[in-house]
Amino acid sequence: MIQCAIVGATGLVGSTFLKVLEEKKLPIDQYVLLASKKSKGKRISFMEKEYIVEELTEHSFDNNRFQYALFSAGAKISEKYAPIAAQNNCIVIDNSSCFRMKEDVPLVVPEVNPQKTFTHQGIIANPNCSTIQAVVLLNILQKYGLKRVVYSTYQAVSGAGQKGIYDLENRSTNQFKYKIWNNCLPQIDIFLENGYTKEEMKMIEETRKILDLPSLNITATCVRVPVKNCHGESINIELEEEFDILQIKQELNLAEGIVVLDDPSRDIYPINSFVDGKDDVFVGRIRRDFSVANGLNVWCVADNVRKGAATNAVQILELLLKKQ
Numbered sequence: 001m002i003q004c005a006i007v008g009a010t011g012l013v014g015s016t017f018l019k020v021l022e023e024k025k026l027p028i029d030q031y032v033l034l035a036s037k038k039s040k041g042k043r044i045s046f047m048e049k050e051y052i053v054e055e056l057t058e059h060s061f062d063n064n065r066f067q068y069a070l071f072s073a074g075a076k077i078s079e080k081y082a083p084i085a086a087q088n089n090c091i092v093i094d095n096s097s098c099f100r101m102k103e104d105v106p107l108v109v110p111e112v113n114p115q116k117t118f119t120h121q122g123i124i125a126n127p128n129c130s131t132i133q134a135v136v137l138l139n140i141l142q143k144y145g146l147k148r149v150v151y152s153t154y155q156a157v158s159g160a161g162q163k164g165i166y167d168l169e170n171r172s173t174n175q176f177k178y179k180i181w182n183n184c185l186p187q188i189d190i191f192l193e194n195g196y197t198k199e200e201m202k203m204i205e206e207t208r209k210i211l212d213l214p215s216l217n218i219t220a221t222c223v224r225v226p227v228k229n230c231h232g233e234s235i236n237i238e239l240e241e242e243f244d245i246l247q248i249k250q251e252l253n254l255a256e257g258i259v260v261l262d263d264p265s266r267d268i269y270p271i272n273s274f275v276d277g278k279d280d281v282f283v284g285r286i287r288r289d290f291s292v293a294n295g296l297n298v299w300c301v302a303d304n305v306r307k308g309a310a311t312n313a314v315q316i317l318e319l320l321l322k323k324q
């Protein structure tokens with residue numbers, strides 16, 4: 001019997017796990033929903049049944065209870081409980097930033113580096129939401145050689161969980177330093193000594209790890225915008241080799257997990273409200289950057305809670321189940 005734990009099942013990503021799992025109908029016999037003490041006993045409808053949320057404790061994984069666990073309860077919870085789960089022969093797919101840069105933990109985007117999934121030693125990390133959509137796109141351009149990448153992000157408040165959405169809807173400042181309502185905040189996560197935010201450094205380091213390009217020239221500016229869901233990213237790329245812009249559009253259009261929406265003559269490009277609830281990475285405004293040799297500008301939008309978190313993790317679970 002295959003049992004799977006969902007840790008953080010009451011959260012924004014956790015509840016999206018449930019939606020994605022309902023849609024995908026994986027060969028899992030039983031799910032167990034776990035959250036904090038506060039949610040113990042809460043009833044949640046899932047797969048046409050009523051589930052009662054259990055409190056996550058050090059004993060939740062005893063006696064090899066689960067084969068798999070999807071974690072989305074924050075880095076501190078993952079740091080404490082993911083190793084306990086792994087010690088109990090449970091393969092953890094973790095959505096937090098806790099293990100992403102650890103050498104022995106694969107950081108997987110199934111469209112890009114699916115083979116890494118099977119190198120795990122009990123824990124597999126799901127990348128940061130803004131990194132996932134960017135690497136799905138960059139991976140296709142790798143054949144031209146990536147010389148330099150500049151990320152500028154326009155990230156939705158849902159990236160900060162339910163509290164982020166609350167702050168936008170109530171014009172409050174619980175989650176953000178300033179009111180996100182009517183403002184764009186050039187700060188996501190804390191500032192580091194080098195002047196970058198942690199979110200920006202996550203994008204830089206995770207991109208290098210996933211693409212296996214440790215010395216890729218890359219920089220990032222991450223901005224929180226007053227939008228409920230879906231991250232937008234302007235990505236400026238310098239390629240090593242010459243390219244044909246129509247061919248690049250075709251290659252992106254044919255790529256797994258990418259949808260090209262790009263027709264300036266009809267004002268067509270990806271926007272948040274269209275992408276909301278979808279699993280693909282949407283790409284448009286594909287054009288040459290005339291200021292450098294082999295330069296390319298792209299606009300890319302994805303649902304950060306689905307492809308940027310829950311869907312990507314469930315895709316990793318699917319890869320594991322297929323190999324069983």
Ligand code: NAP
Nearest residue numbers: 008010011012013035036039072073074096159161162309
């Ligand atoms: P959220 O909406 O705030 O949900 C947090 C979840 O963690 C809730 O289910 C909460 O349970 C649970 N939790 C908190 N403390 C706990 C404890 N002591 N024991 C067990 N469970 C506990 O946050 P979220 O947006 O879903 O994010 C969750 C994780 O996913 C974070 O690591 C985040 O960085 C990552 N992530 C989020 C996104 C995104 O776009 N939102 C994208 C990628 C990755 P209670 O309801 O009981 O408090």
